[in-house]
Amino acid sequence: xxxxxxxxxxxxxxxxxxxxxxxxxxxxxxxxxxxxxxxxxxxxxxxxxxxxxxxxxxxxxxxxxxxxxxxxxxxxxxxxxxxxxxxxxxxxxxxxxxxxxxxxxxxxxxxxxxxxxxxxxxxxxxxxxxxxxxxxxxxxxxxxxxxxxxxxxxxxxxxxxxxxxxxxxxxxxxxxxxxxxxxxxxxxxxxxxxxxxxxxxxxxxxxxxxxxxxxxxxxxxxxxxxxxxxxxxxxxxxxxxxxxxxxxxxxxxxxxxxxxxxxxxxxxxxxxxxxxxxxxxxxxxx
Amino acid sequence: xxxxxxxxxxxxxxxxxxxxxxxxxxxxxxxxxxxxxxxxxxxxxxxxxxxxxxxxxxxxxxxxxxxxxxxxxxxxxxxxxxxxxxxxxxxxxxxxxxxxxxxxxxxxxxxxxxxxxxxxxxxxxxxxxxxxxxxxxxxxxxxxxxxxxxxxxxxxxxxxxxxxxxxxxxxxxxxxxxxxxxxx
Numbered sequence: 001x002x003x004x005x006x007x008x009x010x011x012x013x014x015x016x017x018x019x020x021x022x023x024x025x026x027x028x029x030x031x032x033x034x035x036x037x038x039x040x041x042x043x044x045x046x047x048x049x050x051x052x053x054x055x056x057x058x059x060x061x062x063x064x065x066x067x068x069x070x071x072x073x074x075x076x077x078x079x080x081x082x083x084x085x086x087x088x089x090x091x092x093x094x095x096x097x098x099x100x101x102x103x104x105x106x107x108x109x110x111x112x113x114x115x116x117x118x119x120x121x122x123x124x125x126x127x128x129x130x131x132x133x134x135x136x137x138x139x140x141x142x143x144x145x146x147x148x149x150x151x152x153x154x155x156x157x158x159x160x161x162x163x164x165x166x167x168x169x170x171x172x173x174x175x176x177x178x179x180x181x182x183x184x185x186x187x188x189x190x191x192x193x194x195x196x197x198x199x200x201x202x203x204x205x206x207x208x209x210x211x212x213x214x215x216x217x218x219x220x221x222x223x224x225x226x227x228x229x230x231x232x233x234x235x236x237x238x239x240x241x242x243x244x245x246x247x248x249x250x251x252x253x254x255x256x257x258x259x260x261x262x263x264x265x266x267x268x269x270x271x272x273x274x275x276x277x278x279x280x281x282x283x284x285x286x
Numbered sequence: 287x288x289x290x291x292x293x294x295x296x297x298x299x300x301x302x303x304x305x306x307x308x309x310x311x312x313x314x315x316x317x318x319x320x321x322x323x324x325x326x327x328x329x330x331x332x333x334x335x336x337x338x339x340x341x342x343x344x345x346x347x348x349x350x351x352x353x354x355x356x357x358x359x360x361x362x363x364x365x366x367x368x369x370x371x372x373x374x375x376x377x378x379x380x381x382x383x384x385x386x387x388x389x390x391x392x393x394x395x396x397x398x399x400x401x402x403x404x405x406x407x408x409x410x411x412x413x414x415x416x417x418x419x420x421x422x423x424x425x426x427x428x429x430x431x432x433x434x435x436x437x438x439x440x441x442x443x444x445x446x447x448x449x450x451x452x453x454x455x456x457x458x459x460x461x462x463x464x465x466x467x468x469x470x
Binding site: 021024028029030031045052060061064129130132135 | 324327329333335336340363364367368371372373374376377378379380386387390422423425429430434435442
């Protein structure tokens with residue numbers, strides 16, 4: 001070790017903090033100049049932590065299920081009555097759906113309709129919240145030899161969850177539809193009007209840019225639009241809900257605050273995601 | 287150890303076990319901070335879990351900066367801030383900056399604060415957490431160049447201030463026992 005005089009050592013010790021504060025601004029500029037660097041560092045960190053999270057996810061999930069079960073015991077009678085009623089309704093809908101499906105098959109057969117190609121999918125476990133105070137995303141454990149790619153679409157059993165934005169060797173990050181950076185072309189199902197669904201970091205994304213003369217109806221279903229070639233058409237997203245001040249929002253069908261397992265679909269669409277070498281230019285706007 | 291040639295007196299022989307003991311006591315603040323940060327990222331499914339990470343990180347850094355700044359030195363704070371940015375998906379550098387600011391404030395008033403009891407320390411920490419939450423918001427807005435609703439600032443500041451006793455009481459115990467290098 002180099003021997004320094006006491007004065008020099010004290011002066012150096014006093015300088016460290018200001019120098020590091022200046023360096024923190026340097027880090028900000030670096031993160032701004034090279035967005036890919038931060039992304040790589042993050043996904044490398046997530047890759048190394050994901051096995052640990054995956055191990056603890058199961059016991060933790062069991063604990064939270066047990067807690068939810070214990071809480072559910074309170075309202076079990078009312079819940080049962082509600083479910084029986086709902087079951088009756090669903091049975092009616094099932095018969096309608098079966099009849100419509102049969103009719104649809106007949107019509108397609110007589111029209112020589114070209115069916116949409118079936119999309120391949122993989123199922124992955126959500127191992128951690130990959131968001132922050134100002135971001136909404138989840139981290140998936142996808143296994144070491146996965147074929148998940150950027151831009152693929154994540155759904156849970158009820159509806160659209162988000163898109164894969166970063167892929168590591170054994171993890172993938174899915175940006176949720178509620179994230180501030182999320183913009184999704186949608187169709188209002190009743191009026192077939194197009195709109196954009198904009199994430200706000202809140203629980204319900206906002207609807208914007210619907211055509212003049214159309215008013216999003218309360219409870220109207222919202223599905224994806226194939227415009228911009230980023231999504232296939234007609235994936236369920238949620239229903240329209242007006243806030244107290246009359247702003248139309250979308251109540252997501254997917255259970256975004258307790259995702260456990262999602263399916264990642266490869267529709268072979270590359271509308272938004274640029275090919276890898278051009279990433280630098282567009283990494284900032286997903 | 288630097289301390290050895292500065293203070294005269296009789297002390298135990300520096301065996302490997304004893305050296306490891308001293309080193310682990312010196313490393314205790316930084317390593318527990320990192321461990322607690324990783325624990326907050328566990329998939330527990332609690333609502334608002336994302337806010338836990340900056341809250342506990344600030345509490346740990348503040349505590350050790352007040353009571354043991356030799357073990358929570360500026361370079362250590364810098365690295366913890368970098369980890370905070372990476373784990374918390376903030377723009378890089380934001381966590382580094384706010385933690386260094388909190389560290390600087392703690393260094394400034396530690397001699398004045400430490401003997402005045404827990405309540406005052408907590409009150410000053412609450413003020414620091416408000417400033418830090420506001421700075422995080424401001425820097426995030428500037429760096430992403432998009433106006434974000436400022437509601438999370440209030441939640442983050444309140445959670446950070448409210449969690450402080452839960453972090454500080456076990457840390458204070460550890461500070462006097464297992465993390466004390468004098469007891470090695």
